[in-house]
Amino acid sequence: MKRNLSAVFFALLVVISGALFFLQQAAQHRDQAAAGAIALATASDLANLGSKGLEAGLSEQVVGTMMADVLKRSGREGDRFRLVLRNTKQLSASNWPGDAAPRPLEISEKPLFDLILGLPVAGAKLDPTAEGARAAAPLVVAEQRVGMVEIIHTSQVAGPPLISLLQWGAIGMGVLAILGLALVQPKLGAWAGVVLPLGVAFVIGQLTGANLASTAQILLDHLNTTARAVDEAMRAVAVSNGVALTGDAIRLDTARVAGAVDGAALNTSLLFLGGLGAIIGAFISFGAASSTWRALKENPTAYVYVAPALIGMLALAFFPFLYGFVLSFTDTTLLNQGASWSDRWVGLANYASILGDFNFGGAGAAVNYQNFYWTLGVTIVWTVSNVVLGVAIGLGMALLLNIKGLRGVAIYRTLLILPWAIPNYITALTWKGMFHPQFGAINQAIQAFGGQPVQWFDAVGPSFVTGLATNVWLSFPFMMVVALGALQAVDEDMYEAARIDGASPWQQFWLITLPSLRPALLPAIIVSVVWTFNMFNVIYLVSAGQPSGANEILVTRAYRIAFEEYRYGYAAAYSVVIFLILLIYGVFQIRATSATEANNK
């Protein structure tokens, strides 16, 4: 009973405090957006007036006075404005207390100057200051940006709360009712920790949505009234100074303000929160929490010892992994990486675009080598052919080296391990040079024997062979070392017994050698598959996917998407797909392996 209560308590604590945070953020955001909209409307009005004033030949001082006049007439003396001109680098007008305009800009005021060229033509909201919401708009005369006006809107805009006190009360009552029910029906008790957080999150989401819908218009009307007052004041000032204005009054539309809080979005995040609460609730009420706690209490030293490694793994492996995973649900690119997560979130669109790409080209057009399934196919063929050849050659070499009484084994072994010891960048570049159509060693050798030189990188097949040859060269020593070690552990008596029974050398190989090698070779093959699947260096450096990207493997393609097309989110999704493929492979392989090993025992 106590456990169920604490489950509900902690789950609700998470949900309620999370919801309070989100609601507070959302309300703050809505209010800021509203104040910002007023500031922006004012700034673009003043900029419009200023541009026309300067165009009409009025002096900066007069323009500054006109701006102050507009604010006064619309009852907004509290708002602060600054007019900055580009040519003279001057603060031309300002109603900041104690600020004597005109004067040259100080170095610390460079950001104001930078805004002249940095702003969009229609102006923009800026980060709010402690005084209030901030916006600025450029002054444009004869299509030249000549200056800008900055507005700080000091009066606060506060919309109604997203959840009223009454509604909070109702939620509390509901919680108590369900809790009471759970206490009466002990069988249901454990489920209260799961149902309550989800339910509360859902109800809060629904109430917020309803409240948003009913209050958006009130807020909007208030904003429009304010904006219209500025607009009318501007027109009056323009007329009294003999400046002709063009364009309509700025009206704030629903999208500008209501869009500041997306009800559906808030709802989704609240449901996520509810899910989190439910997980915590279940964790406690179904006993997992207490058993974890017990384990921690029983072996405190063990966990202390493990902690550094655990923290290291979290920071170095899991955090980047998680980050990449989250990134794969966004459309992050070079251009928008500074934007908030919300603006970049696209859900599963990247995955849909990768896996749903069935444009294979063909039928008149060239084959679409950028297609995911083509690349996947190449990767699989690449992996299988490499591993088969690598294992075959490695095993062959190991058998040769294992011949009893062979002289100079140490020398051969050293020579054969060399490809493995040389950094694979160097090997890859050397092989690339060897495949050069005219000056490469391979074509020269072919010509020396009277053959025709091969244009290695011009067709899919030969280009694939270049990578294959390089990678087999790089990978067989590993297989050889593994096989050699295992061979030396095979008991000589078994061969002797086999010989006595009249087994041929071939039978000895199939029935004794290979089965004895299996425990050593299988793990080596598994890692080799994973390495080859992601063998970036060889593909990238030798054939570079030529021709036309036909020989790219998944990982080089992901690299190109990330660092040549700068689509980080898409590349992250690509990498997650690669990970999933390898994960599925790994699970199956381990299942299959343990099954065969079980049979052997």
Added chain:
Amino acid sequence: MASHESHGGSPTKRTFLAASLGLSGAALLAACGKSADSRHPALVVWHAYRGREKSALEEVAALYSAQVAGKARPVRCVGVPNDAFADKLSAAVPRGKGPDLFIFSHDRLGGWVESGKTVAPIDFFLSDEDRQGFLPGMLDATTYKGVTYALPLNFKSAALIYNKKMVPNPPRTTKELVEIATKLTDKGRGRFGFAYAYDDYFFHAGIGNGFGGGAFNAAGDLILNDPANVAASDLVRKWRSELNLLPDDPANSLVTALFNEERAAMVMSGPWFLSEASKSIDLGIAVLPMISEADDKPMRPWMTIEAIYLAAGTADEHEAWQFAKFLAGPQASAIMAQKGGQLPASQAAYSVPAIANDPIISAFKAQGALAVPMPNLPEMTLVWSPADKAMKRFTKMETTSKSAWNDCQTEVQAAIDALRASQAGGRA
């Protein structure tokens, strides 16, 4: 405007979702960000120089530090490996972990401006007199959408580098080039009159721009399949496949090897080639030939301009600017040219007799006057790989120049649209 309004940092469904998913991560990052002290004891400059360029830069920094001792912070130069430099800047500077200034070529500028919080505009500091101090066109390269972000230091562009023994008089037109090359080429024996990495779009651009093509037009639209580009490509195709003048698969390393073994008499390459060229060869540098096939218009290779940027968020922009101005000024440019072997972008550096009379510098300066700065649009980075692919396709006669460029145009345009779509999604 619309995007600014409707998406002005609004917390949509994704914020909360992401917030709940990545709460711990965000907290971690925030903690890291706060612990940074924004003002270093020295003005930190990141660069990727090595060898004599590095020691020349350090000399300039020491000179400046001595001049301003007691008034401003000294300058500390930090070398960053070249291949990691751009990514390190893009990652570190927006998070306030970067240097005060950095030296980088101009071609990344657009991407940095668009992604924000990386480079600081300098129009506020830059006087008209400062602007006059650079060779014509240099400041255009460091200007993006009308805002200037960096001071040009030096430039590099490809020119014609030739073996004086084999080619006494460098060709002035492509017609002469073909004549000389035909005489010297014996492809079977691996001897060539003219070699360059012709399937590399960077080197091909000189011809493409010469014909009046290029990657983008003045409005920033992609024009890879422009008829001028196709005509330029047909010319290269003729050289390679009809006249058999050029080597197969011409990697830069192959071009260097051919030149050094005196198997190639002329190459198209830039100042970086000089350090790779064999010292025993008496080489000359000339302006690339005019294109006979395009009414004797000059080849206009791409120029990269190295510039000093003020990192966004530096603690004291004015102090950083002072060093930038010093480094781009006459005194420092002369040191960087004479001791670092650079081609200065500063007008005044050429009044130093040793620089003005240097035949190599003069030849590259003449070529530089014809060169065009590589586009600094962020979209340019998307062009390279597909353009190289297109070059390989038509030089190897897999398809016509026209269809190769049409395919390339489609591919790059799609990539640009994808990139732009992400931006239209809204930046706060």
